[in-house]
Amino acid sequence: MRRIGYWTRGYGERDAASVTRTTWQAWLLTDAPASRGQAAWGRRYRLWRDFSRNPLAMAGLILIVLLVLAVAFAPLLALQDPAAQNLPQRLAKPSAAHWLGTDELGRDVFSRVLFGGRVTLGMVVAIVLLVAPFGLAVGCVAGYAGGMADRVLMRVTDVFLAFPRLILALAFVAAIRPGIPSTILAIALTAWPPYARLARAETLTIRGADFIAAVRLTGASATRIVLRHIVPLCIGSLIVRVTLDMSSIILTAAALGFLGMGAQPPSPEWGAMIATARRFILEQWWVPLVPGLAIFVASLGFNLLGDGLRDVLDPKQR
Amino acid sequence: MLVDIRNLSIAFPSATGPSLAVREVSLSLGAEKLGIVGESGSGKSLTARSLLRLLPDNATVTADRLEFAGIDVLGASERVLRGIRGKRAGLILQDPKFSLNPVMTAGAQIAEAFRAHRRAGRREAKAAAIDLLAQVQIRDPARVAGAYPHELSGGMGQRVMIAMMLAPDPELLIADEPTSALDATVQAEILRLMEDLVSRRGMALMLISHDLPLVSHFCDRVAVMYAGRIVETLAAGELARAEHPYTRGLLECLPTLTHDQARLPVMARDPAWLA
Amino acid sequence: MSRLRTFAAAASSVPITLFGLVLVTFLIGRVMPIDPIIAIVGDHAQNDVVEAARLQLGLDRPLAVQFWLYVKLLMQGDLGRSVMTSNPVTRDIAQYFPATIELATVAILIAVAIGIPLGVLAAVRRGSWVDHGVRVFCLAGHSIPIFLLALIGLLVFYATLGWTPGTGRSDVGLEGMVPDVTGFLTIDALLARDWESLRDACAHLVLPAGVLAYFSMAYIARMTRAFMLDALSGEFVITARAKGLSAARVIWRHAFPNIAVRLVTVLALTYAGLLEGAVVTETVFGWPGLGQYLTISLLNADMNAVLGATLVIGLSYLLLNLLADAAYRLLDPRVR
Numbered sequence: 001m002r003r004i005g006y007w008t009r010g011y012g013e014r015d016a017a018s019v020t021r022t023t024w025q026a027w028l029l030t031d032a033p034a035s036r037g038q039a040a041w042g043r044r045y046r047l048w049r050d051f052s053r054n055p056l057a058m059a060g061l062i063l064i065v066l067l068v069l070a071v072a073f074a075p076l077l078a079l080q081d082p083a084a085q086n087l088p089q090r091l092a093k094p095s096a097a098h099w100l101g102t103d104e105l106g107r108d109v110f111s112r113v114l115f116g117g118r119v120t121l122g123m124v125v126a127i128v129l130l131v132a133p134f135g136l137a138v139g140c141v142a143g144y145a146g147g148m149a150d151r152v153l154m155r156v157t158d159v160f161l162a163f164p165r166l167i168l169a170l171a172f173v174a175a176i177r178p179g180i181p182s183t184i185l186a187i188a189l190t191a192w193p194p195y196a197r198l199a200r201a202e203t204l205t206i207r208g209a210d211f212i213a214a215v216r217l218t219g220a221s222a223t224r225i226v227l228r229h230i231v232p233l234c235i236g237s238l239i240v241r242v243t244l245d246m247s248s249i250i251l252t253a254a255a256l257g258f259l260g261m262g263a264q265p266p267s268p269e270w271g272a273m274i275a276t277a278r279r280f281i282l283e284q285w286w287v288p289l290v291p292g293l294a295i296f297v298a299s300l301g302f303n304l305l306g307d308g309l310r311d312v313l314d315p316k317q318r
Numbered sequence: 319m320l321v322d323i324r325n326l327s328i329a330f331p332s333a334t335g336p337s338l339a340v341r342e343v344s345l346s347l348g349a350e351k352l353g354i355v356g357e358s359g360s361g362k363s364l365t366a367r368s369l370l371r372l373l374p375d376n377a378t379v380t381a382d383r384l385e386f387a388g389i390d391v392l393g394a395s396e397r398v399l400r401g402i403r404g405k406r407a408g409l410i411l412q413d414p415k416f417s418l419n420p421v422m423t424a425g426a427q428i429a430e431a432f433r434a435h436r437r438a439g440r441r442e443a444k445a446a447a448i449d450l451l452a453q454v455q456i457r458d459p460a461r462v463a464g465a466y467p468h469e470l471s472g473g474m475g476q477r478v479m480i481a482m483m484l485a486p487d488p489e490l491l492i493a494d495e496p497t498s499a500l501d502a503t504v505q506a507e508i509l510r511l512m513e514d515l516v517s518r519r520g521m522a523l524m525l526i527s528h529d530l531p532l533v534s535h536f537c538d539r540v541a542v543m544y545a546g547r548i549v550e551t552l553a554a555g556e557l558a559r560a561e562h563p564y565t566r567g568l569l570e571c572l573p574t575l576t577h578d579q580a581r582l583p584v585m586a587r588d589p590a591w592l593a
Numbered sequence: 594m595s596r597l598r599t600f601a602a603a604a605s606s607v608p609i610t611l612f613g614l615v616l617v618t619f620l621i622g623r624v625m626p627i628d629p630i631i632a633i634v635g636d637h638a639q640n641d642v643v644e645a646a647r648l649q650l651g652l653d654r655p656l657a658v659q660f661w662l663y664v665k666l667l668m669q670g671d672l673g674r675s676v677m678t679s680n681p682v683t684r685d686i687a688q689y690f691p692a693t694i695e696l697a698t699v700a701i702l703i704a705v706a707i708g709i710p711l712g713v714l715a716a717v718r719r720g721s722w723v724d725h726g727v728r729v730f731c732l733a734g735h736s737i738p739i740f741l742l743a744l745i746g747l748l749v750f751y752a753t754l755g756w757t758p759g760t761g762r763s764d765v766g767l768e769g770m771v772p773d774v775t776g777f778l779t780i781d782a783l784l785a786r787d788w789e790s791l792r793d794a795c796a797h798l799v800l801p802a803g804v805l806a807y808f809s810m811a812y813i814a815r816m817t818r819a820f821m822l823d824a825l826s827g828e829f830v831i832t833a834r835a836k837g838l839s840a841a842r843v844i845w846r847h848a849f850p851n852i853a854v855r856l857v858t859v860l861a862l863t864y865a866g867l868l869e870g871a872v873v874t875e876t877v878f879g880w881p882g883l884g885q886y887l888t889i890s891l892l893n894a895d896m897n898a899v900l901g902a903t904l905v906i907g908l909s910y911l912l913l914n915l916l917a918d919a920a921y922r923l924l925d926p927r928v929r
Contacts, residue, residue, distance in 0.1 A: 159617060
């Protein structure tokens, strides 16, 4: 290695390279940053350095990036139309034509799993976009306002926390109508309370800090304090929570699909795919296992990533 | 020689390579009372704890010699170490609020120490625990024996701690800032009690503190540590003859009642001390 | 005395939560677009029959009054009738719930027996390959869908190796052989001294309970590790070691009792989580418990049964939370 470097680039060049490397590192890692920007980037660089040293966390990040890419380019990657039936070819073993075999209607399992990823990730993103801001708002308001508002909001939160997530979601979906929109709604309804709890706890600790008192003395309004000073400080733990929650959302959505209460066939949603292919488990076991593994991998990716993020962003929880 | 330390160094890993917390410390102790004085982070606790090999897992210890009563502590097996810990050398920690097990009664903790190194039945150990509590001048030993640590005051807790460490009748008592967490009025009482017990049993004492006059009052010799090194060792009566500027600085920083001082002097640290 | 008082204060919030619980299930029942009347009288009923049923159920009255009636019936233990079994829902639940409790209890025993030692080991050997192994094992437990694990379990242990019986709670030949006393098949078999049925019941329990236990095991191991790291960093551990105690004694007699109270809390919450996992597990294993009852009712839009089961599981959840709180307050000598 060193020899190649020596012959191809020569000493001078290599020194120049290492000098530029150390200067930008030094700029990032300096103890005395010259600007807020430098301090912020330095902090980010340090977090990234800690994060990238954790092999499990990096594995999670790579899994998620691959998953997102696969889902984004599903139409290009898929070998066939995920809905195209081919009855003579039903329940075929994995082969060159069908990398992961075919299902009971002769559809290509590989293509269906790819497109199923779109359904799952779409639902997860929708749920998180609904839930995280809502929970954050409820928690910050309850924590900052205190008093009656706090008590009422937290009591409502407790009621929703008192139900097991899956059970409440099942009851909701049953009351509306099974399908993807009601799955999103049902899981969102059951997923927000932990965010509210978290945001409230963070707000309570921040609210008493001296710098908040200082901001208040300058005449800042409550809205400004919450939006500009409290919410940004909650974001770190919120991101960790969201990442770890992703896997639980994926699992709940899949369980709903599996129980016939989530996305409905012929949608290639992973849980629903397993539900329909379940009866082939003893003979053509790859048909139900492949979407099951897809759920596992996606959920594991988010768990690994969240675990690594927690180590970096929330070291006291280690 | 009870304790013999030659060139002891203790290092911890850090982002910029290993950082030395104790640098080439040499120390020996017979049946005497030695005080080790220094500010926080000077390595005095680590030095004392290395004698029982009770350092954090990530510490790297090197020494030419680290011996307790002729036993090589660095090379000793866990089994041999357990024969030293408690049985031959006791360790008293700073704050009984944290150093006593919160979910075990005081009596049970003392009885456990007693039974760890002797063949004794439950009943005998319990009686011994109450007797030990009486020896550390607790008025109602039976009641205290049944109390949980959070039900005891700091002074009482430290007495329990002393009773516990005296239970197996050790030859050396290491007291790591035994009074720093206590009220000023209780401090002297505890120290006097400790000194009394140590003298009566003919034990050696290693008293670690940041309080130079206090230590010199109770010990025969004083070792002053700064930034991981012993900078000076003095007989307790000769503090006035201290040569190292750090020791002199420490002495000058003290408020005094005997003559006027406009302001307390502030220690001017010389980077050369670190060399 | 003061401990009892703080506990009473905690318990006083229960009625409010309980009220919320009932209100939520009631509202879910009413937002349902499928007309509850049709579910009772059938699709082809005459208009006057539908109207009569509507009046009988009080559906023409304001929502608040309907809620009051719902609560009043609930107080008498009346959750309505299940369309599917045509029994009162309360009786159905009494029949199905013991099977779920039996399954969840065995699962938590497995989870504790494996999870706690794993967590302690990981904490004691922090940073070693054992610690990383436990971490991966736990993360996998949090990531694997329980129905996938159940299907793999059936494929491997039943279909391929033949070590365990298949689905269900007992072999067809042994069904109904043991008199129903407690509803727990293992205990009933024990009471009847029917060893063959006992062996059979245990054999049927192992796989579903093991599958159900994995998630909880991962959670328990993880929490144990975190608590244990916290306890092991305590000064009192140094004291214990300085006394010359063995490593095992320091860990199990000093550090572990300090986390035991917090672990009890975790266990109560885990047990509640098992009830949720039981819904999916029971469906895969054909286990005749409350979870299966709930899913079958869901598929048949049998709303009284769904709401009844939901309410009962919610109640158990609440009760277990309360127990966790009580355990914490009563067991820890430090609680003021």
